[in-house]
Amino acid sequence: MVQNEQTPATATKSDERIRQVGFLTHMMRRPELGAVAGLVLVVVFFFFTADPSMFSLSGLMTILAPASQLGILAIAASLLMIGGEFDLSIGSMVAFTGLIFGALLTNFGQPLWISIAFTLLLAAVMGAVNGQIVIRTRLPSFIVTLAFLFILRGLTLVGLKWATGGSTQLRGIEDVVGDGVLKQVFSGVAFQPLFTWLAEHDLIEKFDNGVPKVTGVPVSVLWFVGVTGVATWVLLRTRVGNWIFAAGGDPVAARNSGVPVHRVKTGLFALTACAAALVAIITVLDAGSTDARRGFQKEFEAIIAAVIGGSLLTGGYGSAIGAFFGAIIFGLVSIGLTYTQFDSDWFQVFLGSMLLLAVLFNNFIRRKVTGER
Amino acid sequence: MVQNEQTPATATKSDERIRQVGFLTHMMRRPELGAVAGLVLVVVFFFFTADPSMFSLSGLMTILAPASQLGILAIAASLLMIGGEFDLSIGSMVAFTGLIFGALLTNFGQPLWISIAFTLLLAAVMGAVNGQIVIRTRLPSFIVTLAFLFILRGLTLVGLKWATGGSTQLRGIEDVVGDGVLKQVFSGVAFQPLFTWLAEHDLIEKFDNGVPKVTGVPVSVLWFVGVTGVATWVLLRTRVGNWIFAAGGDPVAARNSGVPVHRVKTGLFALTACAAALVAIITVLDAGSTDARRGFQKEFEAIIAAVIGGSLLTGGYGSAIGAFFGAIIFGLVSIGLTYTQFDSDWFQVFLGSMLLLAVLFNNFIRRKVTGER
Amino acid sequence: KDIKIIVVSHGQANDPFWSVVKNGVTAGAKDVGVKVDYRAPETFDMVAMSQLIDAAVNQKPNGLIVSIPDASALGPSIKKAVAAGIPVISINSGSDVSKSLGALLHVGQDEYSAGKAAGMKLKEMGGKAAICVNQEVGNVALDQRCKGFGDGFEGNVKVLPVSNDPADVRAKVKAALSANGDIDTIMALGASTAGEPSLAAVKDVGKLGKINVATFDLSADFLKAVAAGEAAFAIDQQQFLQGYLPVVFLANYAKYGLIPGGDVPSGPNLITKDKAAQVVELSAKGIR
Amino acid sequence: MADSKAATSPPLIEVNNIVKHYGSVIALSGVSMKVSRGEVLCLLGDNGAGKSTLIKALSGVVRPTSGDFLVDGKRVTFNSPRDALDAGIATVYQDLAMIPLMSITRNFFMGCEPRKGIAPFRYIDFKHCNAVTHDEMRKIGIDIRDPNQAVGTLSGGERQCVAIARAVYFGAKVLILDEPTSALGVAQTSMVLKYIHQVQQKGLGVIFITHNVRHAYAVGSRFTVLNRGKTLATCAKGEISIDELQNMMAGGKELQTLSDELGGTI
Amino acid sequence: MADSKAATSPPLIEVNNIVKHYGSVIALSGVSMKVSRGEVLCLLGDNGAGKSTLIKALSGVVRPTSGDFLVDGKRVTFNSPRDALDAGIATVYQDLAMIPLMSITRNFFMGCEPRKGIAPFRYIDFKHCNAVTHDEMRKIGIDIRDPNQAVGTLSGGERQCVAIARAVYFGAKVLILDEPTSALGVAQTSMVLKYIHQVQQKGLGVIFITHNVRHAYAVGSRFTVLNRGKTLATCAKGEISIDELQNMMAGGKELQTLSDELGGTI
Ligand SMILES: Nc1ncnc2c1ncn2[C@@H]1O[C@H](COP(=O)(O)OP(=O)(O)OP(=O)(O)O)[C@@H](O)[C@H]1O
Numbered sequence A, B: 001m002v003q004n005e006q007t008p009a010t011a012t013k014s015d016e017r018i019r020q021v022g023f024l025t026h027m028m029r030r031p032e033l034g035a036v037a038g039l040v041l042v043v044v045f046f047f048f049t050a051d052p053s054m055f056s057l058s059g060l061m062t063i064l065a066p067a068s069q070l071g072i073l074a075i076a077a078s079l080l081m082i083g084g085e086f087d088l089s090i091g092s093m094v095a096f097t098g099l100i101f102g103a104l105l106t107n108f109g110q111p112l113w114i115s116i117a118f119t120l121l122l123a124a125v126m127g128a129v130n131g132q133i134v135i136r137t138r139l140p141s142f143i144v145t146l147a148f149l150f151i152l153r154g155l156t157l158v159g160l161k162w163a164t165g166g167s168t169q170l171r172g173i174e175d176v177v178g179d180g181v182l183k184q185v186f187s188g189v190a191f192q193p194l195f196t197w198l199a200e201h202d203l204i205e206k207f208d209n210g211v212p213k214v215t216g217v218p219v220s221v222l223w224f225v226g227v228t229g230v231a232t233w234v235l236l237r238t239r240v241g242n243w244i245f246a247a248g249g250d251p252v253a254a255r256n257s258g259v260p261v262h263r264v265k266t267g268l269f270a271l272t273a274c275a276a277a278l279v280a281i282i283t284v285l286d287a288g289s290t291d292a293r294r295g296f297q298k299e300f301e302a303i304i305a306a307v308i309g310g311s312l313l314t315g316g317y318g319s320a321i322g323a324f325f326g327a328i329i330f331g332l333v334s335i336g337l338t339y340t341q342f343d344s345d346w347f348q349v350f351l352g353s354m355l356l357l358a359v360l361f362n363n364f365i366r367r368k369v370t371g372e373r
Numbered sequence C: 001k002d003i004k005i006i007v008v009s010h011g012q013a014n015d016p017f018w019s020v021v022k023n024g025v026t027a028g029a030k031d032v033g034v035k036v037d038y039r040a041p042e043t044f045d046m047v048a049m050s051q052l053i054d055a056a057v058n059q060k061p062n063g064l065i066v067s068i069p070d071a072s073a074l075g076p077s078i079k080k081a082v083a084a085g086i087p088v089i090s091i092n093s094g095s096d097v098s099k100s101l102g103a104l105l106h107v108g109q110d111e112y113s114a115g116k117a118a119g120m121k122l123k124e125m126g127g128k129a130a131i132c133v134n135q136e137v138g139n140v141a142l143d144q145r146c147k148g149f150g151d152g153f154e155g156n157v158k159v160l161p162v163s164n165d166p167a168d169v170r171a172k173v174k175a176a177l178s179a180n181g182d183i184d185t186i187m188a189l190g191a192s193t194a195g196e197p198s199l200a201a202v203k204d205v206g207k208l209g210k211i212n213v214a215t216f217d218l219s220a221d222f223l224k225a226v227a228a229g230e231a232a233f234a235i236d237q238q239q240f241l242q243g244y245l246p247v248v249f250l251a252n253y254a255k256y257g258l259i260p261g262g263d264v265p266s267g268p269n270l271i272t273k274d275k276a277a278q279v280v281e282l283s284a285k286g287i288r
Numbered sequence D, E: 001m002a003d004s005k006a007a008t009s010p011p012l013i014e015v016n017n018i019v020k021h022y023g024s025v026i027a028l029s030g031v032s033m034k035v036s037r038g039e040v041l042c043l044l045g046d047n048g049a050g051k052s053t054l055i056k057a058l059s060g061v062v063r064p065t066s067g068d069f070l071v072d073g074k075r076v077t078f079n080s081p082r083d084a085l086d087a088g089i090a091t092v093y094q095d096l097a098m099i100p101l102m103s104i105t106r107n108f109f110m111g112c113e114p115r116k117g118i119a120p121f122r123y124i125d126f127k128h129c130n131a132v133t134h135d136e137m138r139k140i141g142i143d144i145r146d147p148n149q150a151v152g153t154l155s156g157g158e159r160q161c162v163a164i165a166r167a168v169y170f171g172a173k174v175l176i177l178d179e180p181t182s183a184l185g186v187a188q189t190s191m192v193l194k195y196i197h198q199v200q201q202k203g204l205g206v207i208f209i210t211h212n213v214r215h216a217y218a219v220g221s222r223f224t225v226l227n228r229g230k231t232l233a234t235c236a237k238g239e240i241s242i243d244e245l246q247n248m249m250a251g252g253k254e255l256q257t258l259s260d261e262l263g264g265t266i
C-alpha cells in the first residue's frame, strides 16, 4: 500500500484472488495523489468565488511564492514524520538561522558564500544535536524540539538585540550582498529574459508602464520543485528511503533488521534544520531584513501541509509529493481568500473550513476509488 | 507498568525470578511520580536564583492561579492523549465558550446558572461533534481539531464584534452577574474567613493596612485539585478508565475485546471541550471580560504539561497526577523567571532550557531508579 | 464603475488595536460608498505581508493602504504597486520611509514617538523604575513602543514578557512587583490584554494609587479606572482615523484626483482622568 | 447440558456462502460452515486460506461483503465485536487483541470489567480481579509473577495464555480460538486442548483453528478445510484418517517426499 | 563445506553463563550453550523459559547483564543487530521484525538493500528485488499475489514465511529461528524444516526454537532445554528418546494424564 513500484509481469497476472483494478484506482492509491482531490476542490471553490485575477499568471505566482517557502519546510517535515519523529523547532530555526545569516553578512562582513555555507552547516549541526538528544534520552521528539522552539526563538531575540544594538529588526542586508550569481540562486526570480520577451510579444499581461506583471518564476519555486523531486526519488528509489520508512514504521523491527535507525533519524533532523536554513536564506535575501518573529508558527503550517498531503503523524507512511500538494493547498487557501469578497473577520473560519473540507474530500475520494472501508 | 494497584499477597511473594525492589523504586515507577523529580529540580533552581518572595504564601498563590487554569486543561488533554487522540482546538474553545458565556449573560440577560449550564452543554456537544468527525472520517484528530482551532477562533472574533457592536472585547460581565453563591463557586477565592483569621493572628503576611496579603485560595486551584482527583480515580479504578487506556493503547484490540472505543473517544472529546468551557467560565468571571485572544496557544501549553507529566503522545500511557505536576512545573517556570534577575530577553531561552532539564531529569531519575535501560 | 480599495496591515483582525483601525476602514468605505478589503497576515510576519501586498497589487485596486513596519521587506512590493500606477497611502508605521517608497502620504504616528510621549509623561509624574508589559515580544511595533517609552522615561525600565492570557499577565505583574518593591510605574502595551490585568495585579499587592499604571490603546474598563483615578492615563493614536481617513482620501483621489498635501498625524492623544469618562462608551463599541 | 446436542435444535452458528473482499483482494469467495452445541469444529487450511478472515466475520470484527450468518437459526448482523460478545461468542484472535502497555489484569478484564458500588461511584475491585487473573492463569499452567506486569513484557506464549484464559472465562455459547496453541509450550498446549475438551463437555460450541493435525485430530469432532478462500471439504472425525486430513490441510500438495526424508515425524 | 564439522575448530557460537535482567525481572540467570558448523541446535523449553531472551542476546538486540559470548572462539560484544548481521548471524524473531505498512519487497530487503548505479546516485533496483522476493517466497511454498502488497495485510503464516525467506536468503554463518513454524501451515512447515536441513548441509549453524517436539526431533542434532532462565539439560539426538525430550520440554510436568485422555496424540 505504501509503494506501488512496477511489478514483474509474472507476479500479478492470473491470481484468481485479485479483482481487476483500473488504472485510475491504481493511481489514486498512491498517498500523494489523494491530495490532488483536495486541490481540485479548493480550485473549484475559488474559481466560483474569487476575483478572476487569481487565476492569471501573476495571480498564480503570488500564490506559489509563499506556498513554495512553506513547501520546502513541509517536505522536510514530512520526511521526518515518515521517519517517525517531529520537529517543532522549524519555525524558530528559520528565525535563528536568519539571524545568523544576517549577522554574518552585516556584523561580520563575510562574503555571501561563506555566510550561506556556515548557516547551513550550523543548522545541520543543531539539527543533529536535536536528533541526538531525542535518541539518547528516548524522550518524545515533541517535547525536545518544543524546548528548542523556545530556546531558539529566545536566542534569536537576544542575538538580534546584540547585532542591531537594541532593535528586533536587522536590516540593510541588501546593501552588503550586492548582486552576484550566488544571490540569484537564492533570491529573486528566474527566467527573467524569457518573461520580458513574452511580455514584449504580448503573450503575458503587463502593467500600463510596459513592465510584465510577472517578471519571472521566483527561485523559491524552483527550489521547491527541486526538493520535491529529490525527496521523492530518495524515498521511493534509494536505500535511505527504505530506511526512513522502516525507522518510522517500527523502529525496533527496523533496528533488528540491521537498519541504522539512529543515524537515519539524526540525518533527518539535520535535514529538517537545513531546510529551515534554506528558507531563512531565501527569505532574508528576498526581504533584505530579518526580525524576531520570522518563521513564527511555520512548524505548524509545515506539519499541516504534510498531513494534508497524506503523511501519517505516527510515522512510516507518507510521500514528498503529497507534502508538495499539501503546501500548495495551504498556500492557495490562505492567499486565495484575499482574492475573494469575504470579510477578513471570517478569514480564520474559512481557512479552517477549507482545510477540513479539502482533507475530507481527499479522504472521501480515496476511499470511494479504492473501495476501502 | 501502567498501573500498580495493590497485589494480592499470594501473587508476588516468593518467585525466584523477581529481584527484590524497594518501596521507593516501586513508587518512582508510577508515571506521575517521575514528574515530581522535575518539580524538585525546578524548585531547587529557583530557590537559589529567585527572590525569596517567590516562596512566600502569596508568591505560591500567584503561581498556582495560572497553573491551575492550565492544569484543568492539561488533565483533560492528558486523558484525551491517553485515549489516543489530540485536541488542538482547546485554546480556541476557551475563547469561543467565553464569548458564548459572556453573551448569554450580557446580550441575552440570562441568569448565571442558565449561562453556565448552557455553555457547558454547548461545549460538550461541540466536543462530541469534533470526536464524531474524527471517528467517522478516520482522519487524524490533529488535522480535524486544527481546523476547529481556526474555525472557533474566527467565530469568536465574528461573534464578539456582533455582541459588542464592533469591539473585540466583551465587558460588563461583573455588573450583570452580581454576587451569588454560584459565582463564588467559579470565581474569586475560597476559605476567606480562615485567611482573615490567620492574618489577625499574625500567622500569615499582611499589608500595612491589615488586609492579609493572601485573602484565600483561588477557587480555580480547588477545581484543579478536584479535577485531578476525579480523573485519577476514574483512570485507575473504574471501567471507563480501563477503556480509556485500552482505546489509546490499541484501538483495534480494544474494539475486538468489546470496548466501545468510539463512545469512549467521543466522550473524551466532549470532556476536553467541557474543561475548556470550565476554564472559560472561571476566567471570564474572574476578569469580568472576554476578548478575541483568550486562550491563545493554551492547547499547546496543555499538551506540554501533559507530556512533562509523563503521558505518551502515542496514547495508552499516562496519568492525571502527572499532568497535575506538569502544569505546576510549567507555571512555576514561566512565572518564576520574573522573580529572578535574569534579563527578560532571555525569558524564552530559560523557559525552553528549564522545560528540557525538568523532563530530562525526570527521565534520568526514573531510569536510575527502575534500572531500565 | 466601482471603486475598490485594499488595506494590507501587519495587525491581525483580532488584535484590539487593529480591529479599531478596521472599524475605521469600514466606516470610511460606507461613508464614501466604495468597496474595501482589509487584509493582514496570520501572525506578525513581514514575508507573508509582502506576499499579501503582491496579491493585492495583482487585483489592480483603485488604491492601496499599507502599514510599513519593515521598509526593507515591504519596500519592493510597495514600489511595485506604485510602479503599477496604484495610489498608495501608508498608515501607522513607516512615516520616515513613506515618501521615499512612493506613497502619497502617511496617516498616523509611529509607535516609537507615541511611546516616547508616554514615557515623558510618566517621568513627569515622578516615575523612576518601570516595567513595560509586552504581550507579544518580537512584534516590532510593540518593541518600538517599549523602546520609545524607555527613551522618554529615562529611568530604570525592565521589559516584562507576558502572554495574551489575563491570568498569566496578572500573575507575572504581581510577581514582578513583589520581587522588586521599587517599581513605581507600569507601562502596558495593550489596554485589555495587558493594562487591565496589570491593574488587577496592582490591586492584589495593595499598591493601588501608589503605582502609576498607563497603557497604550483604549479599553472601556481601563478608561473607567482612569476616570476613577486608579490608573494614570491611556495613550491613544486615534487609530480609527488611520483606517477612516486614507479610505476617504483615496476615494476622493479616485473620483476627483483630490489629495491632501502632507502627512496627517493621528495622535498621540493622552486620555487622562478628565477626558476618560466621555470615551468609555465609544471604546466599548470599538471606535476608540 | 451435554445432551442438548439434539438433532432438532438449530446449529449455534451457521454461515452460508460468505464472501469478503479487502479492496482488490478477495479473501473469502463463498464459504459455508456450521457449529452445533457440544461440538468442536476444526477450521483447517493453508496459510492465507482465509480462516482468520472467516472468524473475524463471525466475531463482528469485519463485515462480510455478502453471505448469510445465522446464530441459533436466526439471521443476525454484527456491527461490532461487542455484539458478538453479547451474543455469547468469545474469540481468541490470532493477533491476540491485547494492549501491550496495560497490565495483565486490565487486559484480562478489558471490555467485561466487573464492578462494585452504587451507580455513579461504581469501581473495579482490582484485588478481586488480580486474584481471578492469577488463578485463571495458573489453571492454564502459567504462574505469572505479578498480575500488574505489562502484557508487553510477557513472552509470546504467556501472552497467548492470557488471551485464551480470558476467552474461556468469559465465553458463553461459542468459543472461537484462532491458532491458540501456536506459541505454546508442551504443557500449556495440553492444558489448552484439555480446556477445549472441557468446554465442549459443557455443551458450548468451539471453533478451533490450528495447523497441527495432531491437535486437530485430538479434540475435533468435525473438520472444515478451507483453501484459497473456498470450502474444500467438511467431514466428521470418523470419516477421515489423520494422514488424509493432513494432506487435505496442505491443499493437496506433495508432502510425501519431505516427510520421508525427515523420517515421517512431522 | 559439509565436512568442515571438524572437531578441532571452535564452535561458531558459544555462550557461557549469560544473565539478563529486565528491571526487577530476571529473564536469564546463567545460561550456557554452543552451536558448531553444520549443526542444528534445538532450543527448547516452557513458555517464559527465556529462549527468546537468549537469542535476542545472541543477535545483538539486548545486551546481556553479564556473561561471555564467543563467536568463532573470539570474544565479541554486539552493540546492535547490525553487528550480528555483519558477523553472519541472521535471525527470525518471534515477533518477526516486519514493518506492517511497508511492502513485502521492502521488508524483505530491509537493511540489506542491493544497489545499482554510481556513488551519489545509487538506487535500488526494485524490478530485480520484486523478482527475488517472489521467487524466494515461492520456494518456501507461498505464492504471493503482489510483492508490493503491504505486509500488514498478509496472513500470519504468510508474514512468517517472509521473515524466514529473508533470513535464509541473507544468512551467512548462523541462522537463528525463533518459533518459525508456529504460524505455518502443513506444507509451509515441511518446507521450513527442509530448509533447515539444507542450510545445515551447507555447513551453517542453526539455532531452532520450537514447542513441537516432532519438529525438533526431525531436524535437530542437539537439544538444549531451558527452564525458568536456567539450562536444564543439553543432549545429542542419539542420547534421548522423543518422549523423554517432550517431558523435559514441559519442565517435567505431569503430561501423562491428559495425553492418555486425548488418545496420546499430542
Ligand atoms: N486487511 C487486509 N487487506 C488486504 N488483504 C488482506 C487483509 N487481511 C487479510 N488479507 C488477505 O486475505 C487472505 C486471507 O487471510 P487470513 O488471515 O484469513 O488467512 P489465514 O487462513 O488466517 O492464514 P494463516 O493460517 O496464515 O493465519 C490472505 O491472503 C491475506 O493476504
Ligand SMILES: Nc1ncnc2c1ncn2[C@@H]1O[C@H](COP(=O)(O)OP(=O)(O)OP(=O)(O)O)[C@@H](O)[C@H]1O
Binding pocket: D152, D153, D154, D155, D156, D157, D158, D183, D185, E022, E025, E026, E027, E045, E046, E047, E048, E049, E050, E051, E052, E053, E054, E094
Ligand atoms: N522487556 C521485558 N521486560 C520485563 N520482562 C521481560 C521482558 N522481556 C521478557 N521478559 C520476561 O522474561 C521471561 C523470558 O521471556 P522470553 O520471551 O525469553 O521467553 P520464551 O522462552 O521465549 O517464551 P515463549 O516460548 O513463550 O516465547 C518471561 O517471563 C518474560 O515475562
Ligand SMILES: [Mg+2]
Binding pocket: D051, D052, D053, D094, D178, E155, E156, E157
Ligand atoms: Mg490466520
Ligand SMILES: [Mg+2]
Binding pocket: D155, D156, D157, E051, E052, E053, E094, E178
Ligand atoms: Mg519466545
